[in-house]
Amino acid sequence: MNMMQLAIKIALSLAVILLATYTARRFPSVAGLIGVMPLTGALVLAWVYLENHGDPGIMAGFAKGALWGMLPSLLFFLVALFCLKKGLPLTIVLLTSFAAWFLAAMVHQGALK
Numbered sequence: 001m002n003m004m005q006l007a008i009k010i011a012l013s014l015a016v017i018l019l020a021t022y023t024a025r026r027f028p029s030v031a032g033l034i035g036v037m038p039l040t041g042a043l044v045l046a047w048v049y050l051e052n053h054g055d056p057g058i059m060a061g062f063a064k065g066a067l068w069g070m071l072p073s074l075l076f077f078l079v080a081l082f083c084l085k086k087g088l089p090l091t092i093v094l095l096t097s098f099a100a101w102f103l104a105a106m107v108h109q110g111a112l113k
Helices: 005-022 028-036 039-051 056-085 091-113
Strands: none
Touching: 005 028, 028 091, 039 056, 056 091
């Protein structure tokens, strides 16, 4: 990967994050949608394609992992929503949510082998 590709990756990733955080001020649910939209997956898919010369095995492995990886991510946000509704501090919300995601991700990885 050359420096130009790295700069483009960083710029696009930063643009998505900035768009979501800026939008959250007025439209929190739209920002949430931006944060989890397939654009991120599509960008990664494009980079994986370019870096692996379109290898169908690698591409299919990525797509399968991403598809089933939505379940741990869904659990992350369910736990976060539950904790936020309980009025817990952000540090507890994030720790609990990431713990739930990590456990689900371990199951995810075991199931895909």
